[in-house]
Each structure stands twice: as structure tokens, then as C-alpha cells.
Amino acid sequence: MAEKLNLMANESIVLKDVGVAHEGSIYTNELILTNLNIILINKGMLGKTKSVDRFPLNQIKILDGKPQVLQGKKSNGSATLDIVFVRGVESFSFQSQSNISKWIKAITNTLGYEVDESRVNDDSGTLIGAFKSIKSGVMDAIGIKQKEKIEEKITKKCISCSAPLVGVAGQVVKCKYCDTSQTL
Numbered sequence: 001m002a003e004k005l006n007l008m009a010n011e012s013i014v015l016k017d018v019g020v021a022h023e024g025s026i027y028t029n030e031l032i033l034t035n036l037n038i039i040l041i042n043k044g045m046l047g048k049t050k051s052v053d054r055f056p057l058n059q060i061k062i063l064d065g066k067p068q069v070l071q072g073k074k075s076n077g078s079a080t081l082d083i084v085f086v087r088g089v090e091s092f093s094f095q096s097q098s099n100i101s102k103w104i105k106a107i108t109n110t111l112g113y114e115v116d117e118s119r120v121n122d123d124s125g126t127l128i129g130a131f132k133s134i135k136s137g138v139m140d141a142i143g144i145k146q147k148e149k150i151e152e153k154i155t156k157k158c159i160s161c162s163a164p165l166v167g168v169a170g171q172v173v174k175c176k177y178c179d180t181s182q183t184l
Ligand SMILES: [Zn+2]
Pocket: 158, 159, 160, 161, 162, 163, 175, 176, 177, 178, 179, 180
């Protein structure tokens, strides 16, 4: 299995679970969190790998300093792990629903954020994903800021969506999440 993952040299596994469903599939998939990606191994009934999908962590939307990794709910009431990527929401279901909060925490922490436990509302199943305090240098690990250390860069929040923006003061940048142009 490991050889099929083709992990990058700087990529390591953080969390792994079986019994995961995605996009209406049955619970035969494997979900892997690395420091760079969420990897879905799509397996058939007989356990044969049909496809491997990668969802880069640096594509997860950050709103108001909170990675958009949430617990959602299907129409039948069962809980889902909903992750808002720049391209859209990916929804994962777990055979063991109690795994969802573990995944929210692991993804959030891997992104360099913390889940604000005091604000987690497990009962409604909709509000998990309250976060606090951005750790500095968080995006380094996932490759968002690769050149920043060369010049003196500053970090600001997008005026429109509060996503972190990085650049030189006075520079006009375009928010990669909401496309708003603004001066740092
Ligand atoms: Zn924005």
C-alpha cells in the first residue's frame, strides 16, 4: 500500500482511518492525513485500490482565522467531516462517527491552528470548527510561504475574507481565496 501513496520526501503521515465514505460511496475507503495532503484511497468491495485522490491542505479555506474544517450533517442525520477547499466542499463520512472530531482536530493542528474546545458544540453537530490563535509560521510546513523569509514580509488579513495575506508592505496583492486585490 505504502508504495502506491507516492509520498513526497517531506511528507509524513499524521493520521489514518479506514471505513470512510466519500461522495456517496460505501464505507470501504481509507483516509490519510499527511502534513501536506488529505489522501483518499478509494477502495472497492474487495479491498482493491481503485483510485487515490489528493486534497492539498494549502487549498483549505481560512475564514476569520479559522480553517474551514467542520462537522456537518447529512439529511439522514449522520455526521460528516466537511472540508471547504478553494474549489469546493469535500464531505467525508466515517463508519465510526466519533472519529470526526479527531480528524477536525488533527487537520486544524496540522495547519497550525487550534480547535477552541470551549466553543465546540458537539450536540448540534454543526458548529465544530471554532478555532483560536494562529501560530506563527504555520504555513511554512505546507508550502504556502516558501520565499517569504528572503525579504521582510508582513502578514495581514484579507479585507474581504480575513484570509492571511503575505507580502511586502505597500505591495498590491490579490487574495487567493476570494480574489480581492488590496494594498498591504
Ligand atoms: Zn480574501
